[in-house]
Amino acid sequence: MKRYVASRVAWLLVALFGVSVITFGLGVLAPGDPAEIVVERRLNQPPPRDLVDAERRNLGLDRSLPVQYLNWLSNAARGDLGRSWLKSIEVSDALRQRIPRTAVLAFTAAAFSIVIGVPVGVLAATRRNALADHVCRIGALLGASLPSYFLAYVLIFVFAVRLNAVPAFGFGSPAHLVLPAVTLALGPAAVLTRLTRSAVLDVLDEDYVRTAKAKGVRQRTVLYRHVLRNAAIPLLTVSGLSLGHLLGGSLIVEWVFAWPGMGDLAIGAIHDRDYPLIQGFVLFSALVYVVVNFAIDLAYGWLDARTRGAG
């Protein structure tokens, strides 16, 4: 097991190195002169060349690319991700401020998606081809197909503008959490519904389930003790990946709801070509994915003794 963990950690480092190279390369290849952007934002007008040149030196952009990259990498290894070019803040501080907000949204959305997706999937499976099944499947299809920005506006219109039940945007109270979390949850919930339905249907056909039923075990016990536990592995994989995606910052949803999390930070940084922030965001997102995947792998062993043995 130790060897397995060590190899996963080594791959994690390789993945992060690759991400850092790609992120740095994309920043370099992107059109636009960062020094000019910084000065133009400061002056709010087309900037004179001498100030742009001075800013380029100030930002270290006059050095060779390998030197720029190595400087950044060595600092990053010490936890110093640099300073935002346009915001008066350290990148690590910006991430520290935003991560908890995104985490609240991500975990709430993930919880919503499980609370909605799994029971609906079970309902659809146990009422196979009945009206409830058809309604659940159509709902899942809609949930999976609707773009989140469209869904966000529909939810704001219905629940904030028309019903006046929750705030349309913002951050700070549980009520503010409702619409963005539901918007984020419906997509993964739809996937979970479909997956749960198909996993439960598969397990319902297994011999041990038929045996349990034949022995007179109650339907609810069969479902919870035998069916759901065995259907849990694919559900865990999807839930984990969804959580990884949500923790990485849900760019569009955070933007639409003015939720000041990682997604909002990333959009602003991309728009401003604020490379240190973009690099910090991408590194964080990659790290979240790798760590979540790692945790899922470990959880497999807990859920399934066969996996533990193989590991």
Added chain:
Amino acid sequence: MRIRVVVVVLLLVAGAACGGDGGGGSASQGASTTAPAALAFEQQNITVATPGDVFITRDRNLLGMWPDNANICETLVGAGENLQPVPALATRWTLVPPNTFRFELRRDVRFHNGAAFNAEAVQYSMARIVDKRLALTSFVGADSTKVIDEFTVEITPTQPNLRLPEQISHPNFSIVAPGTVPNDKPVCTGPFEFVEYAPNDHLTARRYENYWGEKPKLRQLTFKFIPDQNTRRLALESGDVDGVYFLPPQQAASVKGRPNLKLAPTPPGAAVVLSFNLHTDAPYNLMQDIDLRRALAWSLDPKALADVQWQGTAQAINTVSPPSVLGAIASEIPPITNDLPKATALLDQKGWRVGGDGIREKDGRKLSLVAPAQFDFEPESLQFLQAQARRAGIDLKVEKAADGAAYSSKINSGNWDVDINYWNQNDANPASIVSRLWYGKNTAARIKFTNVGAKFDALVDEALAAPDTAASARKSVDAMKVLLQEQVGAIPLTSFPQIFAFKTSVAGFTAHPSVNLQPWTSTYRTG
């Protein structure tokens, strides 16, 4: 049973979506001749949604001053309702030849921290402005500001610049209390004082009780940062905010139809202008031919652009600056008339023949023009311009930039023919726009492609050196005549407003023609 419950809930939601106005349709929007009664002072709080948090990207150097101006700070000279220079913290200013301005300061003014406003405060503020490089085109330098006595200062730019009083009406030149740094808490003299700033969330200011001028009717003013324009409008419709900044024309139409909301457009201020690349080698040298520039100008119909694309909120213009900053003499510049037959005849005469695809060509070269456009330009307006140019056989290859950086990069590369952008005026300097975009002595990278020559530069020199605002406006108009009529170095198309929208229960807001000098002192709530 459970399914029935789900169906009922869905029907309720659908009913809510299709039903009547949830925001309370009883408020009237009609133009009332009597001012509605204000709420009690304790209830005079409004929240206005603005685009994303701009302070965070500006080193918080101008917190509450610019671009979201909460009227916390003031400048020595203000920009009046027609962008004319008006007394603010300076009651009077005079030119001390050749290049010094003497400002007599307002007495009995206190900063929000109780400190007295005086010449020392002006010197401190100017030093901060120079240090932060906010005084670029005004040429105020580190040693420019001199204290004469407690209520008199002199400012001598580092090079001749008689536009200084008008330029310092820009909020960049706000006066802050000595010893304070506005990055986290601006301490100024304005009608509102700073309360709090939550990055990416809001900025709040409240009435300053010891304000020297007319006190605001509002008790508290909060700017909520909502980057998405659809969410901003929906937040207004839901009642989460009382007003919104910068509504696109298409959304303005939707707000107009709601009985509990009203629009408050500024007078048209920002100008849509096409500029030409006049100094690059092939293949970006087509616009060096003045007849091609003229033909393109005749092929475009600014009035149709204003009426159709801006839904009547914009107006066709004949100047590159907002007409209000130039005054009545702005009308001396003849408008460019849309004359398609004249455009096609000129192109025929120059040997540009219409090809099979409807695009003209000459000597095997297509009349295709690379036209970068600023990233936030309305796509419909760009398509409209393309369609109009195409009627004359001109292929306008519009390249809408992904963001401001991509736009600047394209312009600074010189690999373009026609620049499509809009420009704002936020100070009282009549020569502001001409000196920023085409003036040969400006060292901005784009100038080496757009400059229209010595005659224009000489007139801008004179506009910058004119002894007063009216004389400067006169010279700016003369420079524009060279730019637009003699050289056809640019095509002004439309001037459009910034559209604010409020609940009908918000009264007294008077929009300013600039983008970000909106005054909030007269605004109040009636319900």
